[in-house]
Amino acid sequence: MLNIPFQDIAKALQGKIYAEKERISINISGAITDSRAYHIEENPLFFALKGPVHNGHHFIDDLISKGVRYFVISDKKFIRDDAAFILVDDTTKALQHLASYVRQQFAYPVIGITGSNGKTIVKEWLYDLLSKENRIIRSPKSYNSQVGVPLSVLLMDESYDLGIFEAGISQPGEMQHLASIIQPDIGILTNIGDAHQEFFASLEQKLDEKLLLFRDAKKLVCRIDNPLVARKAKEFCLQNKIEPVFWSTESEESTISFSVEKNAAYCQITAHYSAKYYAFQIPFTDDSAIENSCRCFAAIVALGKDPKSLLSHFANLQHVAMRLEIKQGTNQNILINDYYNSDLNSLTIALSVLKQQASESHKKVLILSDIQQTGWSLPQLYSKVNQLLQESGIDRLIGIGPDIGTNREQFLVHAEFFTDVQDFENRFDPHSIRESAILIKGARKFRFERISGMLQQKAHQTVLEINLNALVNNLNVFRGLLKAETKIMVMVKAFSYGSGDVEIARLLQFQKVDYLAVAVADEGVQLRNAGINLPIIVMNPERDSFQNMLNYRLEPNLYSIELVSEFAAGISDAGIRDFPVHLKIDTGMNRLGLKSEEEIKTCIELLQNTDKLKLQSVFSHLAGSDEEALDEFTREQFIKFEQTAQFIAKMLPYSFDRHILNSGGIERFPEKQFEMVRLGIGLYGVSQTGLQLENIGTLKSTVSQVKEISSTETVGYNRKGKVDKKSKIAIVPIGYADGIDRKLGNRNGYAFINGNTVPIIGNICMDMLMLDVSGLDVGPGDRVEFFGAHISVNDVAQKAGTIPYEILTGISQRVKRIYLQE
Numbered sequence: 175m176l177n178i179p180f181q182d183i184a185k186a187l188q189g190k191i192y193a194e195k196e197r198i199s200i201n202i203s204g205a206i207t208d209s210r211a212y213h214i215e216e217n218p219l220f221f222a223l224k225g226p227v228h229n230g231h232h233f234i235d236d237l238i239s240k241g242v243r244y245f246v247i248s249d250k251k252f253i254r255d256d257a258a259f260i261l262v263d264d265t266t267k268a269l270q271h272l273a274s275y276v277r278q279q280f281a282y283p284v285i286g287i288t289g290s291n292g293k294t295i296v297k298e299w300l301y302d303l304l305s306k307e308n309r310i311i312r313s314p315k316s317y318n319s320q321v322g323v324p325l326s327v328l329l330m331d332e333s334y335d336l337g338i339f340e341a342g343i344s345q346p347g348e349m350q351h352l353a354s355i356i357q358p359d360i361g362i363l364t365n366i367g368d369a370h371q372e373f374f375a376s377l378e379q380k381l382d383e384k385l386l387l388f389r390d391a392k393k394l395v396c397r398i399d400n401p402l403v404a405r406k407a408k409e410f411c412l413q414n415k416i417e418p419v420f421w422s423t424e425s426e427e428s429t430i431s432f433s434v435e436k437n438a439a440y441c442q443i444t445a446h447y448s449a450k451y452y453a454f455q456i457p458f459t460d461d462s463a464i465e466n467s468c469r470c471f472a473a474i475v476a477l478g479k480d481p482k483s484l485l486s487h488f489a490n491l492q493h494v495a496m497r498l499e500i501k502q503g504t505n506q507n508i509l510i511n512d513y514y515n516s517d518l519n520s521l522t523i524a525l526s527v528l529k530q531q532a533s534e535s536h537k538k539v540l541i542l543s544d545i546q547q548t549g550w551s552l553p554q555l556y557s558k559v560n561q562l563l564q565e566s567g568i569d570r571l572i573g574i575g576p577d578i579g580t581n582r583e584q585f586l587v588h589a590e591f592f593t594d595v596q597d598f599e600n601r602f603d604p605h606s607i608r609e610s611a612i613l614i615k616g617a618r619k620f621r622f623e624r625i626s627g628m629l630q631q632k633a634h635q636t637v638l639e640i641n642l643n644a645l646v647n648n649l650n651v652f653r654g655l656l657k658a659e660t661k662i663m664v665m666v667k668a669f670s671y672g673s674g675d676v677e678i679a680r681l682l683q684f685q686k687v688d689y690l691a692v693a694v695a696d697e698g699v700q701l702r703n704a705g706i707n708l709p710i711i712v713m714n715p716e717r718d719s720f721q722n723m724l725n726y727r728l729e730p731n732l733y734s735i736e737l738v739s740e741f742a743a744g745i746s747d748a749g750i751r752d753f754p755v756h757l758k759i760d761t762g763m764n765r766l767g768l769k770s771e772e773e774i775k776t777c778i779e780l781l782q783n784t785d786k787l788k789l790q791s792v793f794s795h796l797a798g799s800d801e802e803a804l805d806e807f808t809r810e811q812f813i814k815f816e817q818t819a820q821f822i823a824k825m826l827p828y829s830f831d832r833h834i835l836n837s838g839g840i841e842r843f844p845e846k847q848f849e850m851v852r853l854g855i856g857l858y859g860v861s862q863t864g865l866q867l868e869n870i871g872t873l874k875s876t877v878s879q880v881k882e883i884s885s886t887e888t889v890g891y892n893r894k895g896k897v898d899k900k901s902k903i904a905i906v907p908i909g910y911a912d913g914i915d916r917k918l919g920n921r922n923g924y925a926f927i928n929g930n931t932v933p934i935i936g937n938i939c940m941d942m943l944m945l946d947v948s949g950l951d952v953g954p955g956d957r958v959e960f961f962g963a964h965i966s967v968n969d970v971a972q973k974a975g976t977i978p979y980e981i982l983t984g985i986s987q988r989v990k991r992i993y994l995q996e
Contacts, residue, residue, distance in 0.1 A: 176219075176276065176328060177201050180244060183219065184260045186275040187268045189246065193258030200258075202244060205269065205328050207321060208526075209233040219244045221269045222252070223321065229658075230265070266320065273324030273355045280330055284337035285473060286356045286391070288349070288384045289364025292466050293318060293340040296364060298494045299470050300338055302618070303487045304477075305546075308336040314519040315996050318342035323352050329519060333550075336477075341387050345373035349386040360476045361388030361416075362395040362469055366403060378402060385410045393417045395472045397465070399424045419476045421468055430475060432468050440489075445471055445481070452481050454488040467491065492618050498524060500531060500642075500677060500993035503629045505608040508536065511626050516543050516617035518558065524615050525566045527995055530684040531677065532611035533705025537569040539607055541625060543616030544575030552577055556584040563587050569610075574598055574620060595624050604628050636875040636908040638985055639962070642681050642995040644868035648857050649685060651865055652840055660847050661831065663689035665854035667697060667713060676704040677993050683708050691852065695719035698728040711756055714766070720744040724753070729790060733758040733766040738777045742784050754790035755781075757822070761794040761814040761834075762807065774818060778825045791831035791850065792819050800838035800862040808839075812846055838862040860967065860978045872962030873985065875908040877927070877954050880947070888936070889944050894920050895936025901948040904932075906958050909941045913985035914960065915974040919943065923973050926964040927956055 181198040184191045191198055203216045207223050207230065220242055222230035231252045234245060243257045248265050262268040277284070285300070287293045294316045301310050311334040313326040318340040326339050341352040366381050374380040381403065388394050394411055398404035398420045411418045421430040426446070435442040436459050443464065445452040456467045467488060474481050499511040508531055512524045521542070532538050540563060545555060556578060563571060564587060571589040573579055579591035592598040612629060616622040653662070664687050666679055679690055679701050691711045692698045698710045699722055712723060715730035717740060723730055724745055732738045732755050745753060757777065760767030768774045781787055794815045798804030812834065819832050832848035837856030839846065841863045856862075859869045882902050889895025889903055904927070910916050915923075919938040924931050925945055935946040945958070961970050967978045974981065 176204050177331070178276075180217075180219075180258060180260075183272060187246070187260060187262055187271055189260035189262040189268065191258070191260055192253045194255075197243065197258040200244075205272065205325060206242075207269070207325065209237050217244060218242060219246060221246045221265050222248070223265050223269070224248065267351075269321065269324045270351055270355055273327040274357070276330060277327050277355060277357050280332070280334075280337075282335045282337065283359045283477065284339065284356060285360045285362060285477075286353075286358025286387050287338070287340045287362045287364065288318075288342065288387050289362075290367035292364035292462065292469070293342065295462075295466050295494050296362060296469050296473075297338050297340050299466060299491055300473055302491060303470055303474065303484055304336065304479075306487075307479075309334045310336045310338060312338040313340050314517070314523060316340065316342075320348060320351060323355050327355050343383060346379065346383055349383050353387045353389055356387065358388060358391050360393045360395065360473065361391040362473055363388075363397075363403070363407065364469065365397070365465075366400075378406070381406050388416065389414055391416055393419050393476045395419045395421070395469060395476050397469070398422055398428055419472050421472045423464075423468070430468075430472050432471075434464055443467065443471075443488075447475060447481070452485060454485040456488050456491055458491075494618075498527060498995045500527075500995065501626075501630050502990065503612060505605060507607060507609065507629065508532070508611045509626060509630050510611065510613045511622075513614060513616045513618060513620070513622035513626075516545050516615060516620075518545060518555075518562070521545070521559070521615055522562065524613055525562065525568075528611055528613045529566060531680050533680075533703075535609065535703075535705065537610040538567055539570045539572065539610045539612040540568050541572040541574065541612065541614045541616070541622070542578065543573075543620040543622065544577040546577075546617065552581050553584060556581040560585045560587065570607075572598070572602075574616065574622075595621055598625060599628065602628075635878075636873070636912055637990045637992050639872040639874060640677070640991055640993045641868070641870050641872075642677075642993055644859065644870040645678070645681065645857060646685060648859060648867045648870065649682075649687070649853070651867060652837070652851075652853055652856055655840055655844050656847055656851065659849075661688035661833075661850035663687070663691050663711065663833065663850055663852045664857060665691045665852060666701075667691060667693035676701065676706070677991070679704070679706045679708075688850065692728075695722050695726075695728055698723075699726050702726040702728075709754070715741070717744075724748055724750065729754045729756060731756045731758050731766075732777070733760075733768065735768075735773050735776050735780070738780050738787075742780060742786050745786050751785050752788040753786060755787050756791045756793060757789060759792060759794040759815060759818050761811040761818070763795045763797045765795070767794065771821070774822065775825070778822055782825065788828070789822075789826060789830045791833060792822055793833045793850075793852075794818075796834060796836055796839050799836055799842060808843070812843070841865060855979055855982075858982060869962060869966065871967070871982065873908075873913075873960040873989075874962070875906050875958050875960070877904045877952060877956045877958060878907050878942070879905045879954060880952055881905075890919075890936025891939065892937060895944060897935075897946070897948075899948075901946060902950070902952070903935065904945045904947045904952050904956075904958075905942055906945060907942050908960070909939045909943055911940045911986060912989050913981075914938055914943060915976070915981070915984070917974045918970070921946075923970065924965060926959040926962075928952060931964070 180200050180202055183202060200217055202219045204218045206218050207221050220237055231247060231249050234252050238257055246260045246265055246268050248262055250261060253259050287296055297312055301312055311330050317326045323341055339356045343349050366377055394416050396407045399422050420428045422428040423432045430445055430447045433444045440455050440457050441459055441464055442455055474484055501509045503509040510528055528538060568587050571585060571587050573591040582591055614622050614626055664682050666675055683706055689709050691713055693714050695712050698712055711729045711731060713731045730741055758767040760769040781789055796808055796811055799808055815834050831850045833850035833852055835847055835851040837854050840851050859867045861867045885897055885899050908914055916938045919934050921933040923934045930950055932945045932947050935944050961967050967981050971978045971981050
């Protein structure tokens with residue numbers, strides 16, 4: 175935690191102070207960059223970061239109203255008399271410089287980790303292996319970006335004796351900044367893969383960039399079984415006088431060589447180092463876990479520790495949940511599972527997600543384990559936790575563990591305590607929590623997944639995982655194509671393209687989009703009841719829903735003279751003025767909309783003659799924005815739309831928004847963004863032009879049974895599944911009632927299981943299908959992916975002869991949605 179005078183920070187940043195004299199000597203306690211995730215430190219310092227989409231300077235007034243008084247800015251016009259400011263040229267660089275300054279204050283060893291994947295797992299496993307002997311500060315979650323790394327390093331203080339930080343990059347030129355912040359004594363290179371490869375000319379260029387993190391390190395841990403990595407790492411160590419701690423599973427010509435023996439449920443690994451053999455077990459059999467455990471052993475050697483004393487700890491390593499999960503619980507509860515780690519920093523992050531997901535009607539409940547290795551006394555620690563819970567509006571605390579229980583007097587919120595999970599299971603009544611948002615936050619050793627199992631709605635084995643971080647990434651990719659002032663309407667109709675409506679809407683509200691669009695009023699009512707207060711447009715308003723639209727502030731799309739007239743008459747007795755409405759213009763799609771000049775004029779005259787309605791926007795829909803062959807027609811639509819909007823503007827005494835671009839239009843015709851755009855399928859990861867969007871959804875199930883059949887047998891209805899040799903078949907509980915198109919049967923569609931793509935065999939049934947897994951090691955309980963990281967929605971749509979929209983919206987609502995967020 176920071177404890178540095180404001181004036182010393184200004185000096186370190188070479189910034190200019192604008193503050194009253196009594197403020198400049200105040201000690202700053204921490205750094206924040208996100209006003210939404212803010213909780214009150216004694217004297218936090220807000221860095222007003224600027225990016226392609228957001229400008230942190232715009233949140234200064236809001237933060238001052240919450241009590242923040244110290245800011246780092248790059249725009250002088252935001253200076254106020256009631257706060258203290260440091261003016262710099264670039265606030266992101268200032269944050270990085272401060273972190274570099276803080277890092278230099280501490281002499282204890284720091285481990286820096288980079289690579290294409292495995293960074294977070296190695297960091298967490300090292301923490302698990304070493305934390306009994308060391309007080310470790312580490313990156314919260316996967317904070318490894320240009321902003322995440324400095325925020326992590328700024329958590330360093332004298333109470334720790336080891337730091338472990340991860341660093342990630344997406345393009346050349348970034349690692350030099352992170353290297354100056356982390357300044358690792360020991361480096362760990364995980365591996366080099368294809369992630370973010372689009373910004374690098376070659377894997378060799380990416381490897382050179384990642385190695386820059388270790389330019390001043392004393393030792394480098396690296397696997398040398400890849401010839402390119404081996405050559406470059408050896409050259410790098412030689413040039414920079416770094417001691418290599420190279421390891422291999424294939425060669426004895428390395429600092430450490432490993433041999434691996436796989437068993438059914440665990441692996442036996444033997445390390446040969448310095449003429450000695452060290453044997454240990456890990457409770458995993460997959461190659462990535464084996465590789466990461468070998469890296470951890472090599473890191474222990476690099477730290478100069480005796481591996482023998484830590485060998486038994488490897489058997490207790492656990493899976494690392496990389497993302498927080500959001501699930502439906504029993505009794506109308508929402509569960510937010512975060513048993514990834516338990517410290518004050520990650521608790522702050524998780525509480526911001528709780529705030530984001532809880533509606534106004536939800537009570538906020540926190541189930542919290544003991545928090546360990548903070549450097550504070552237990553009374554100090556839990557006093558700080560209490561303050562954080564009060565600021566976050568927590569209604570009920572359930573504490574689990576001996577430490578939190580013995581410090582119960584520190585908590586002013588309603589609280590109850592249990593000695594461990596078994597005690598909780600024995601004494602707690604799950605029905606005592608209803609209509610609540612429940613954050614389950616605990617260190618991995620507490621096994622809080624048992625608590626989650628008690629409280630979650632029992633789920634069909636088939637689930638659709640929604641990656642909320644990927645959705646935010648996609649939103650920001652599209653924001654990067656727009657002017658800062660252009661509004662964004664996001665389409666959340668049809669259950670948010672199958673992704674789930676309320677959870678997606680809550681995230682979009684948190685991300686400050688301008689409008690949501692639903693198909694019918696009932697969808698809008700559901701969002702309002704869940705606490706969504708953004709403007710919502712109803713694209714297909716029905717006459718019977720007018721009263722609900724008034725009651726729930728839902729704005730109608732008026733697409734005909736009759737609808738304008740009827741809606742105006744329907745609210746005539748409501749005592750409402752200037753109710754916002756939207757006018758749909760048909761420029762060639764020939765669906766809903768006003769087409770002739772006469773009917774457009776009539777509608778505007780109706781609006782002129784009533785004070786009940788006010789035109790909020792005029793819009794149209796492109797028929798072929800994603801097809802280059804239709805570009806001439808699309809341009810004709812633009813011309814018609816602009817002419818119609820000009821005609822309407824001349825008739826009204828006030829301005830209104832215009833919007834015609836959908837996702838494909840934003841990608842291909844950004845010059846026509848007008849005042850607003852409508853983002854739909856692009857948000858969910860489908861691009862028309864090859865934008866670097868991320869897949870947000872993974873449809874998964876599990877194998878129920880595996881059986882062998884002879885060459886004379888068939889599989890499924892009508893004996894359509896034929897084989898020409900003895901084969902192995904896996905039965906999976908997912909079918910056309912879940913949204914799997916029957917056209918994907920009979921070896922047309924595929925699934926991904928245990929690292930292999932396998933065909934669907936036979937006709938798809940209502941509730942199950944069969945996979946040909948011949949020659950593979952597959953058993954009951956194995957996970958199966960139908961689309962996601964390994965099979966794209968586009969590929970599935972092509973196989974089914976349809977479009978991605980139909981695949982996504984066709985996933986049945988009986989398939990449970992699980993939301994993942996870092």
